[in-house]
Amino acid sequence: MSERAPKVCERCGREITWRKKWARDWDQIKYCSKACRKTGLTSNDRDLEAAILAILAKRGQKTMCPSEAAKAVGGEDWRALNEAARNAARRLVARDKIRIMQNNREVDPSRAKGPIRLRLR
Numbered sequence: 001m002s003e004r005a006p007k008v009c010e011r012c013g014r015e016i017t018w019r020k021k022w023a024r025d026w027d028q029i030k031y032c033s034k035a036c037r038k039t040g041l042t043s044n045d046r047d048l049e050a051a052i053l054a055i056l057a058k059r060g061q062k063t064m065c066p067s068e069a070a071k072a073v074g075g076e077d078w079r080a081l082n083e084a085a086r087n088a089a090r091r092l093v094a095r096d097k098i099r100i101m102q103n104n105r106e107v108d109p110s111r112a113k114g115p116i117r118l119r120l121r
Contacts, residue, residue, distance in 0.1 A: 009033075052066070053098075089118050097120070
Protein backbone atom coordinates (compact mmCIF):
# COMPACT_ATOMS: atom_id res chain seq x y z
CA MET A 1 0.00 0.00 0.00
CA SER A 2 1.61 3.28 -1.06
CA GLU A 3 -0.61 5.59 1.00
CA ARG A 4 -1.80 5.46 4.56
CA ALA A 5 -4.87 6.92 6.22
CA PRO A 6 -4.38 10.57 7.23
CA LYS A 7 -3.61 11.44 10.85
CA VAL A 8 -4.27 14.52 12.93
CA CYS A 9 -1.44 16.64 14.36
CA GLU A 10 -1.38 16.45 18.16
CA ARG A 11 -0.55 20.17 18.45
CA CYS A 12 -2.58 22.06 15.84
CA GLY A 13 -5.25 19.48 14.98
CA ARG A 14 -4.65 19.77 11.23
CA GLU A 15 -4.60 16.74 8.97
CA ILE A 16 -1.22 15.11 8.33
CA THR A 17 -1.14 13.41 4.96
CA TRP A 18 1.14 10.48 4.29
CA ARG A 19 4.44 11.19 2.55
CA LYS A 20 6.76 8.67 1.00
CA LYS A 21 9.70 9.88 3.09
CA TRP A 22 7.74 8.88 6.22
CA ALA A 23 7.10 5.32 4.99
CA ARG A 24 9.25 3.66 7.68
CA ASP A 25 8.23 6.04 10.49
CA TRP A 26 4.52 6.62 9.77
CA ASP A 27 3.40 4.99 13.03
CA GLN A 28 5.58 7.41 15.04
CA ILE A 29 4.56 10.61 13.23
CA LYS A 30 2.59 12.83 15.64
CA TYR A 31 3.16 16.38 14.39
CA CYS A 32 2.67 18.09 11.03
CA SER A 33 5.71 20.36 11.26
CA LYS A 34 8.88 21.15 13.18
CA ALA A 35 7.11 24.11 14.80
CA CYS A 36 4.33 21.88 16.17
CA ARG A 37 6.83 19.27 17.35
CA LYS A 38 8.94 21.96 19.08
CA THR A 39 5.97 23.58 20.85
CA GLY A 40 4.01 20.46 21.78
CA LEU A 41 0.94 20.75 23.99
CA THR A 42 0.98 23.33 26.78
CA SER A 43 -1.17 23.83 29.84
CA ASN A 44 -2.92 26.69 27.97
CA ASP A 45 -3.88 24.22 25.23
CA ARG A 46 -5.50 21.89 27.76
CA ASP A 47 -7.20 24.84 29.48
CA LEU A 48 -8.61 26.04 26.15
CA GLU A 49 -10.04 22.59 25.37
CA ALA A 50 -11.65 22.46 28.82
CA ALA A 51 -13.04 25.99 28.40
CA ILE A 52 -14.56 25.15 25.02
CA LEU A 53 -16.26 22.05 26.39
CA ALA A 54 -17.48 23.88 29.52
CA ILE A 55 -18.95 26.81 27.57
CA LEU A 56 -20.63 24.52 25.06
CA ALA A 57 -22.01 22.29 27.84
CA LYS A 58 -23.75 25.33 29.36
CA ARG A 59 -25.22 26.31 25.98
CA GLY A 60 -26.50 22.96 24.79
CA GLN A 61 -26.93 23.10 21.01
CA LYS A 62 -26.07 26.79 20.69
CA THR A 63 -22.76 27.67 19.07
CA MET A 64 -19.80 29.67 20.33
CA CYS A 65 -16.82 31.48 18.85
CA PRO A 66 -13.35 30.12 19.75
CA SER A 67 -12.41 33.59 20.99
CA GLU A 68 -14.79 33.10 23.92
CA ALA A 69 -12.55 30.29 25.19
CA ALA A 70 -9.49 32.50 24.61
CA LYS A 71 -11.12 35.23 26.72
CA ALA A 72 -11.96 32.75 29.49
CA VAL A 73 -8.38 31.45 29.66
CA GLY A 74 -6.31 34.50 28.71
CA GLY A 75 -8.12 37.32 30.45
CA GLU A 76 -6.78 40.68 29.20
CA ASP A 77 -4.31 39.00 26.82
CA TRP A 78 -6.91 36.82 25.12
CA ARG A 79 -6.04 37.93 21.58
CA ALA A 80 -2.71 36.09 21.77
CA LEU A 81 -4.66 32.86 22.37
CA ASN A 82 -7.02 33.10 19.37
CA GLU A 83 -5.07 30.72 17.14
CA ALA A 84 -4.46 28.36 20.07
CA ALA A 85 -8.23 28.30 20.66
CA ARG A 86 -8.81 27.34 17.01
CA ASN A 87 -6.16 24.61 17.39
CA ALA A 88 -7.91 23.34 20.52
CA ALA A 89 -11.19 23.23 18.59
CA ARG A 90 -9.57 21.18 15.80
CA ARG A 91 -8.19 18.71 18.36
CA LEU A 92 -11.66 18.35 19.89
CA VAL A 93 -13.12 17.69 16.43
CA ALA A 94 -10.53 14.93 15.93
CA ARG A 95 -11.72 13.35 19.20
CA ASP A 96 -15.33 13.66 17.98
CA LYS A 97 -16.39 15.99 20.82
CA ILE A 98 -17.46 19.06 18.80
CA ARG A 99 -18.16 20.25 15.26
CA ILE A 100 -16.77 23.30 13.48
CA MET A 101 -19.41 25.27 11.61
CA GLN A 102 -19.47 28.02 8.98
CA ASN A 103 -22.78 29.38 7.71
CA ASN A 104 -24.62 26.68 9.72
CA ARG A 105 -22.77 23.90 7.87
CA GLU A 106 -20.12 21.58 9.24
CA VAL A 107 -16.71 22.21 7.63
CA ASP A 108 -13.40 20.39 7.45
CA PRO A 109 -11.37 21.76 10.37
CA SER A 110 -8.06 21.59 8.46
CA ARG A 111 -9.38 23.78 5.66
CA ALA A 112 -11.71 26.23 7.44
CA LYS A 113 -10.75 29.86 6.89
CA GLY A 114 -12.39 32.91 8.31
CA PRO A 115 -14.89 33.05 11.17
CA ILE A 116 -15.96 29.71 12.61
CA ARG A 117 -18.46 28.63 15.24
CA LEU A 118 -18.23 25.60 17.52
CA ARG A 119 -21.06 23.26 18.45
CA LEU A 120 -21.25 20.12 20.59
CA ARG A 121 -21.44 16.87 18.67
